[in-house]
Amino acid sequence: MSELSKGTIIKVAGPVVVAEGMVGARMYDVVRVGGDNLIGEIVELRGDLASIQVYEDTVGVGPGEEVVNTGAPLSVELGPGLISSIYDGIQRPLDQLVAAQGDHILRGSDIPGLKRDVKWLFKPVIENGTKVSHGDFIGEVQESTLVLHKIMVPAGVSGTVEGLNEGEYTVEETIGAIVADDGSRTELKLMQKWPVRQGRTSKRRLAPNEILVTGQRVIDAFFPLGKGGTACVPGPFGTGKTVVQHQLAKWVDADVIVYVGCGERGNEMTDVLLEFPELVDPHSGEPLMKRVVMIANTSDMPVAAREASVYTGITMAEYFRDMGYSVAMMADSTSRWAEAMREISTRLEEMPAEEGYPAYLGARIASFYERSGRVVCAGSPERTGALSIIGAVSPPGGDLSDSVVQATLHVVKVFWSLVGRLAQQRHFPAIDWLTSYSFYKEYLAGSFEDKEQGAEFAAMVQEAMNLLEQEAELIEIVRLVGAESISANDRMALETAKSIREDFLHQNAFHKIDTYTPIEKQFDMMKVILHFHEQGLAAIENDVETADIFKLAVREDIARAKYVDYADKEKIIGITGIIDEQMKALYAPVA
Amino acid sequence: MLKEYKTVSRIYGPLMLVESVEGAKYGHIVDIEIADGTIRHGQILQVEKDKVLVQVFEGTEGINVNDSTVRFLGKPMELALSPEILGRVFDGIGKPKDDGPAIIAEKKLNINGNPINPYARDFPNEFIQTGISTIDGLNPLVRGQKLPVFSGAGLPHDDIAAQLARQATVLGEGQTFAVVFAAMGITFEAAQFFIDDLTNTGAIERSVMFINLANDPAIERIATPRVALTAAEYLAFEMDMHVLVILNDMTNYCEALREISAARKEVPGRRGYPGYLYTDLATIYERAGRIKGRNGSITMVPVLTMPEDDKTHPVPDLTGYITEGQIILSRPLHRKAISPPVDVLPSLSRLKDKGIGEGKTREDHADLYNQLYAAYARGKEAQELATILGEAALSEEDRNYMTFANKFEERYISQGYYDNRTIEQTLDLGWELLSMFENVELKRIDEELIARYMPRFRDKK
Numbered sequence A: 001m002s003e004l005s006k007g008t009i010i011k012v013a014g015p016v017v018v019a020e021g022m023v024g025a026r027m028y029d030v031v032r033v034g035g036d037n038l039i040g041e042i043v044e045l046r047g048d049l050a051s052i053q054v055y056e057d058t059v060g061v062g063p064g065e066e067v068v069n070t071g072a073p074l075s076v077e078l079g080p081g082l083i084s085s086i087y088d089g090i091q092r093p094l095d096q097l098v099a100a101q102g103d104h105i106l107r108g109s110d111i112p113g114l115k116r117d118v119k120w121l122f123k124p125v126i127e128n129g130t131k132v133s134h135g136d137f138i139g140e141v142q143e144s145t146l147v148l149h150k151i152m153v154p155a156g157v158s159g160t161v162e163g164l165n166e167g168e169y170t171v172e173e174t175i176g177a178i179v180a181d182d183g184s185r186t187e188l189k190l191m192q193k194w195p196v197r198q199g200r201t202s203k204r205r206l207a208p209n210e211i212l213v214t215g216q217r218v219i220d221a222f223f224p225l226g227k228g229g230t231a232c233v234p235g236p237f238g239t240g241k242t243v244v245q246h247q248l249a250k251w252v253d254a255d256v257i258v259y260v261g262c263g264e265r266g267n268e269m270t271d272v273l274l275e276f277p278e279l280v281d282p283h284s285g286e287p288l289m290k291r292v293v294m295i296a297n298t299s300d301m302p303v304a305a306r307e308a309s310v311y312t313g314i315t316m317a318e319y320f321r322d323m324g325y326s327v328a329m330m331a332d333s334t335s336r337w338a339e340a341m342r343e344i345s346t347r348l349e350e351m352p353a354e355e356g357y358p359a360y361l362g363a364r365i366a367s368f369y370e371r372s373g374r375v376v377c378a379g380s381p382e383r384t385g386a387l388s389i390i391g392a393v394s395p396p397g398g399d400l401s402d403s404v405v406q407a408t409l410h411v412v413k414v415f416w417s418l419v420g421r422l423a424q425q426r427h428f429p430a431i432d433w434l435t436s437y438s439f440y441k442e443y444l445a446g447s448f449e450d451k452e453q454g455a456e457f458a459a460m461v462q463e464a465m466n467l468l469e470q471e472a473e474l475i476e477i478v479r480l481v482g483a484e485s486i487s488a489n490d491r492m493a494l495e496t497a498k499s500i501r502e503d504f505l506h507q508n509a510f511h512k513i514d515t516y517t518p519i520e521k522q523f524d525m526m527k528v529i530l531h532f533h534e535q536g537l538a539a540i541e542n543d544v545e546t547a548d549i550f551k552l553a554v555r556e557d558i559a560r561a562k563y564v565d566y567a568d569k570e571k572i573i574g575i576t577g578i579i580d581e582q583m584k585a586l587y588a589p590v591a
Numbered sequence B: 001m002l003k004e005y006k007t008v009s010r011i012y013g014p015l016m017l018v019e020s021v022e023g024a025k026y027g028h029i030v031d032i033e034i035a036d037g038t039i040r041h042g043q044i045l046q047v048e049k050d051k052v053l054v055q056v057f058e059g060t061e062g063i064n065v066n067d068s069t070v071r072f073l074g075k076p077m078e079l080a081l082s083p084e085i086l087g088r089v090f091d092g093i094g095k096p097k098d099d100g101p102a103i104i105a106e107k108k109l110n111i112n113g114n115p116i117n118p119y120a121r122d123f124p125n126e127f128i129q130t131g132i133s134t135i136d137g138l139n140p141l142v143r144g145q146k147l148p149v150f151s152g153a154g155l156p157h158d159d160i161a162a163q164l165a166r167q168a169t170v171l172g173e174g175q176t177f178a179v180v181f182a183a184m185g186i187t188f189e190a191a192q193f194f195i196d197d198l199t200n201t202g203a204i205e206r207s208v209m210f211i212n213l214a215n216d217p218a219i220e221r222i223a224t225p226r227v228a229l230t231a232a233e234y235l236a237f238e239m240d241m242h243v244l245v246i247l248n249d250m251t252n253y254c255e256a257l258r259e260i261s262a263a264r265k266e267v268p269g270r271r272g273y274p275g276y277l278y279t280d281l282a283t284i285y286e287r288a289g290r291i292k293g294r295n296g297s298i299t300m301v302p303v304l305t306m307p308e309d310d311k312t313h314p315v316p317d318l319t320g321y322i323t324e325g326q327i328i329l330s331r332p333l334h335r336k337a338i339s340p341p342v343d344v345l346p347s348l349s350r351l352k353d354k355g356i357g358e359g360k361t362r363e364d365h366a367d368l369y370n371q372l373y374a375a376y377a378r379g380k381e382a383q384e385l386a387t388i389l390g391e392a393a394l395s396e397e398d399r400n401y402m403t404f405a406n407k408f409e410e411r412y413i414s415q416g417y418y419d420n421r422t423i424e425q426t427l428d429l430g431w432e433l434l435s436m437f438e439n440v441e442l443k444r445i446d447e448e449l450i451a452r453y454m455p456r457f458r459d460k461k
């Protein structure tokens, strides 16, 4: 890069600064603004005038101050040290900021994303002299007990590897080199950089063919998320968007989690920071924090960095995907990201489309979700990685006609609709079973080791769904003409639907056992509920009064099944036997 | 050096344009000396080349273009702080309003504060007993939480706010608490009610008031919550006090913000409020909290009135998206003379789970509130059904739940503003009300807890 271009500020309006004399500047170049060296990014160019969104508070900045173009786009550092870190929207490490600046975030920090003083034990996986190209594994670092960090050949580099040795290196030290056919040498490091607004490349996209088990019953059984798929969670405030996101981050069966707190509460990030290290991964027994990267740009932090935080997060997620891992990224909330876009757009005096959002809102949302997917990763060995995205959406007044909700529904394949009515009844997760949907249902059966059991589960879920739909219709009738006027079979259907809602769909995130339900336990719970239904119908055939059926003591066992530790498997499936006994006892003695 | 200009070129709404200014910085403040020699205060909203756009806190009435002098003070707005602020009354931008002396600053702080690093936060988990059952039992408040009261015109939010200030304590701790009260556009009577109440209980000595009344300049309200929170941060994090901040009424604050936005001809968002209202409110509300290694804390109770009792109006809506729950007042309950008329079902404390349970309140607390909620929700449905179909059409079960809901409103919700219930009293009352149900109905409660706390079993022991 030649001389870095410099300009002069002529205007400051909140987070947007305009500078003149920015010769040679390119869109999305990162610049340093004013005497305090604030970080900004060029978002509009007109002649030599550049409009800049500034990632830090601009109070005290004025015309005449200098703007220096770094000539590089906004990038993140990728390498060992990401796991268990917490960053702001532009990858500044928040823990180190506390040490450097104190409890409040001040301006002008330059701490890099990856620690420079940590040495990582690097083990090559290829011999010197091997020919390599983009994406090939050259070695690995055991970054945490849960994540084996693969070191890959950076994009745009190919040739023969030399000088690669096992040893302890910092992210900046040279671990070897690649010599191209023309003789040019590229030094290899544990760290590489990638511009956040550009998706990382892979060989090819594959369709999701598996579900990501979350341990959340309503999700896994009724509206499952595909591995490499996309989901959105819209709902008014207080309906459980954040709890759903936290539950997924905790329990989802993925290798790496990237959690982006975008314009939401500070305490929610603290909650994750304090709670995750205490929680144990059900698969490995290790602390959950050892697979998590956190990005926190809370609502009181500068708005432009909020816009960037989503890109910072997804770039890190893609990087782990490229290692062949299954990665899940949560963004809470994408509405705040969209609003940040709107705020910047307003200051740029762009022509607004609906609700003041810029006309490109839909395109940005679509291209963000398109960075998800199951892919054949670049390089060898041949491997597939998956990146699933779960975005919370916070529509004003809970109104689903909101632009962000609508633009999101155009692209995502799973819709978990959270509704205030259920939240008010403290029915959590407040996912509306009648309006939510998933395009990945067909893969549900595949998530069982025993495929026959999987198929049976899918059939049971369908039956349960039919009962829930029947319930909605029956409730209307009961409202009009009273409960007495419907048939005994319908009363049984109503009762079973209630049991499905209360004993299966309802799940307490804060109960130590109920918080996570293995898929086999979900099967058993559903089996028991539907068995009661069948036996109830049979009893009705035998002239048993519904009131007597509903009063059976076994119903308490059904209701409490969710709190039974699955180590005691038989205790749940055994309920079917108790149901049979108690039902039979109701039958009139055969004359 | 202070730079003075007499180059005001335009005045519109609460805004003023000053030209040919050198070296102005975004966000800094100005003094405006007007023709009669009085001083007004302003803040820079935008600088473009040598043109500076200023918002005038006291309003622009009576200012003229030719005879005004604008002094650029070269710094953001600051508040002078010392322990002497306790017991004092200030106006909406922090100037003494009582007869006391000026504050000799031990420290001057920028009223905009800086965001708390999420990594530095300590999670709020200490239960605050407010003595109000609907809060303590069902929506517990914890230290460092921001929990607003959503009210409506004519509803008794002032009484609840005063009751909170009077009764809130952390069990088993000495008194290091302070109250910071920020009034924005409320009536003289409402403000005086508060002052009198704090005076009567002696809490006034540990209180700081920032008062902007309905007839005070509207634009000043934009500074008021920030000034109040700067005082609160000083008390909490430099003087180790547990501070309860009451911001009343945030709807008036938002209207002032809307006025500025309209004058700037910004693209309006919903109902004319600016698109950045969420971010703006967040920079206020997020100043509540606890910080690792500090003894003090800021607990915040913003009060707001919902226009037409509409929860989806932008002010309550965006507030609810930022705060850690909300206490909603109900007009029907108020009509039934149930006080405080807390609308239990849509009210929520998001931090409750961390502040309750064994060692904090009691082991049965979580299960109990879940069950009370579920039963009351069911009972309310039955109440509604009864109004449509008539009571006779209800099933026996529904009738049962309706009876429960009625009793719950009469005994649990209704308590008046001077009954200070202990948490044990609140919890026991919950059990007593639930005792009309069979165990099977109490699905949300652990069996062991039922055996231990349900009166019918407890009495047998």
Ligand SMILES: Nc1ncnc2c1ncn2[C@@H]1O[C@H](COP(=O)(O)OP(=O)(O)O)[C@@H](O)[C@H]1O
Pocket: A235, A236, A237, A238, A239, A240, A241, A242, A243, A244, A428, A429, A430, A507, A508, A509, A510, B348, B349, B350, B351
């Ligand atoms: N699965 C759940 N189990 C128990 N409580 C829940 C659950 N989901 C939500 N809640 C309750 O609802 C409150 C609000 O949830 P939250 O996720 O913060 O809402 P949102 O992000 O939609 O505003 C939580 O504080 C909690 O009390």
Ligand SMILES: [Mg+2]
Pocket: A241, A242, A243, A264, A332
């Ligand atoms: Mg949330």
